[in-house]
Amino acid sequence: MTVLDPPGVDEVxxxxxxxxxxxxxxxxDVSGTESLDAAVLLELYRQLVRGRRYNLQATAxxxxGRLAVYPSTTGQxxxxxxxxxxxxxQDWIFPTYRDTLALLVRGVDPVEVLTLLRGDWHSGYDPRAHRVAPLSTPLATQTPHAVGLAHAAALHRDDLVVLAMVGDGGTSEGDFHEALNFAAVYKAPVVFFVQNNGYAISVPLSKQSAxxxxxxxxxxxxxxxxxxxxxxxxxVYREVRRAAERAREGGGPTLVEAVTYRIDAHTNADDATRYRDAAEVEFWNRRDPVTRMEQHLRERGLLDxxxxxxxxxxxxDMAEDLRSRFATDPSPxxxxxxxxxxxxxxxxxEEQRALLAQELDAAQSVRDGSARGEGQ
Structure with missing residues (x-):
């Protein structure tokens, strides 16, 4: 074998x-989930219902005008x-800007999940406390970060796996390539989870990949x-768990693609009717994940x-609490x-901070003078 020979991988x-x-x-299939614990299935359904309500409330x-932008995950x-x-x-999550429900499922405070999208803080939650990296707006830039943390954990023999979340559009980015290549070479404990919702804003998958x-x-x-x-x-639960177990045991990364659909527009600033028709949306509405899971659980006798x-x-109740806490504008x-x-x-x-502090003090002095009627 020479240095030019590829590693030996047989056909199997x-x-x-x-x-x-x-x-x-x-x-x-009514018997399709028999290998999964009933408590897991019911928790999946619970999170689907919470997630759907969360999407509706955040969109409202x-x-x-209480959120600057919201990338809905209705349907996902x-x-x-x-x-x-x-x-x-103990596992880490590296999400995209659209993965707000992932944070909700992880246990992050619903208001803190939306803080970045509200525009009044860099993140809104403590990444270390929740083991969730900040929501990433640039496409796929979080994937090399995810691999870096996973590789470091492996070097330190820490028992953890990293979930690197990315959309179909992100798979066209160079960061995605670099992350997968490094992870595979070094067998980093990463699960690359691609949510293929059909569009990168208005660009269909067929225009991205053959x-x-x-x-x-x-x-x-x-x-x-x-x-x-x-x-x-x-x-999704079964295959991501299998991939995570494989990574935890030293087997290296796995790429899991989940074929789904973004029912709502890309964000509130997007007009999805310009690039897709109502029939397409209706087709996917008939495959609604909440309805399908509820029907399955009822057929198995696990839900009434x-x-x-x-x-x-x-x-x-969660949505009501979210509305109530958003009623007060933040004072950053x-x-x-x-x-x-x-x-x-x-x-x-330090220099920039001092300059801004001087400007803020000067502005406050002007406001105080106006309140006292000075200069009139």
């Missing part, structure tokens, strides 16, 4: 890396709930690719009307801009 190994031809699914807050709730519940508590699926990209890096029905929370009502009321301190940039402020930041 290659076949094992390839995803299935069709997305894996569980809940369309945006229309009221099964991806968020299934992937996060599949993790252990691959049979995004999961097929995994084999080019030497890792398994898994293709799942992203509107089936149970199969009383259970549905109880979970819906819990979600309504402009000088906070200079905190948490570095562990210790640089001389340049």
């Amino acid at each position: 190994g290659v076949a094992a890396m390839l995803p299935s031809a069709e997305p894996l699914s569980l809940i369309d 807050l945006t229309k009221q 709730e099964a991806c968020e709930a299934g992937a996060v519940l599949a993790l252990d508590r 691959a049979p699926s995004l999961a097929h990209k995994a084999i080019g890096y030497g890792m398994p690719g898994v293709l799942v029905d992203g509107n089936d929370a149970a199969v 009307d009383a259970g549905v009502d109880r979970i819906r009321q819990e979600a309504e 301190d402009p000088l906070d801009l200079f905190d948490h940039v570095y562990a210790r402020r640089t001389p340049q930041l």
Whole structure:
């Protein structure tokens, strides 16, 4: 074997890396989830209902001007709930700006989840406390960060896995390539979770990639690719958990693609009717992840009307609390801009902070003078 020879991978190994031809699914068969604990299935449903209500409430807050922007995940709730519940508590999550429900499932305060989108703080929650990196707006830039943390954890022999979340548009970025390549070479304990919702803003997947699926990209890096029905929370949970267990045992990264759909527009600033028709949206509405999970649980005898009502009321209580806490406008301190940039402020930041403080003091003096009637 020379230095130019590729690593030996037999045909069986290659076949094992390839995803299935069709997305894996569980809940369309009444017996499909028998291998999963009933408590897990009920918690998945609970989080789907909470997530749907959260999306509706956040969208309403945006229309009221209380949020600067909101990227809805209506229709994608099964991806968020299934992937996060599949993790252990010590595991880390590196989300995109659209993954607000992932944070909600993780236990982050609902108001803190929306703080960045409100525009009054850099993050809104303590990443270390929740083991959730800040929501990332630039596409795929969080994926190398996720791999870096995972590789460091492996070097320190820390028992943790990292979930790197990315949209279909993010898979076209160079950061995504670099992250997968590094993770595969060093067998970093990462699960790359791609939510393929059909569009990168207005650009359909067909304009981004000619691959049979995004999961097929995994084999080019030497890792398994898994293709799942992203509107089936149970199969998302099962496959992400399997990938996490493989990573935890030293098997390296896995790429899981969840095929789903973004029912709402890209954000409140987008007009989705300009690039897709109502029939397409209606097709995906018939595959609603909340309805499908509820129907499956009812057919298995794990859920009844009383259970549905109880979970819906819990979600309504959460939405009411969110509305109430958003009724008061925040009063951010402009000088906070200079905190948490570095562990210790640089001389340049100190100088800029002092200049801003002088300007704020001068402005306050003018306001105080006007209140006393001076200069009239």
